[in-house]
Amino acid sequence: MNIPEVIATLPGPFQQRQLAEVNDTVVRVAQLHGEFPWHHHDEDELFLCWDGTFRIELEGREPVVMTPGDVFVIPRGLRHRPVADEPAHTLLVEKPETKQFGN
Template identity: 55%
Template sequence: MSTKPAAPVSVPDAITELPHPWESRDLAFANGSVLRVVRFEGAFPWHQRDQDELYLCWDGSFRVEFEGGDSVVLRAGDIFVVPKGVRHRPVADEPAYGLMIERPEPKQYGSA
């Protein structure tokens, strides 16, 4: 049984469809995971997940803050993985865009 490949998805085009802070769009599904594009702006609420959370900064810059005061800054092209169970929050002082690979279940407010 063969499946026809999906059409290519333009990340820049998907970004233009995200006018609000923390809005996301699912771009592709593979191997039980989803690739999402997210608009980062301001501070997202503190949270932790029961899975690793992969961030790839596509455009701009944002940081991932951890309880206890540590943080990691990501700039365009940087990848960072928050291990499961670690309490954190992404923060962007100006609009930034990132890609995230995760299981499809975690939908955040703003998800389309």
């Protein structure tokens, strides 16, 4: 699978595609642009910035700015939202049942 080719098929902001399933997790790619709604998950979520720049706003904490190659794990239960002023792409590592808009 070629990640840039999959990215080219994403229809718009905050759309995802599953790339692979590994053990008990999945790897997804998503386009970010604009503000995603605040939400939380009952499990940890890993973001790897593939391209562009975005920030992850965290409830009660300073935002985390992500640039290509950066990795950040959001602990389960922490309200957060990704925000991208310009289009960016991220790889997500999470459980297959993780809901995009949280619990």
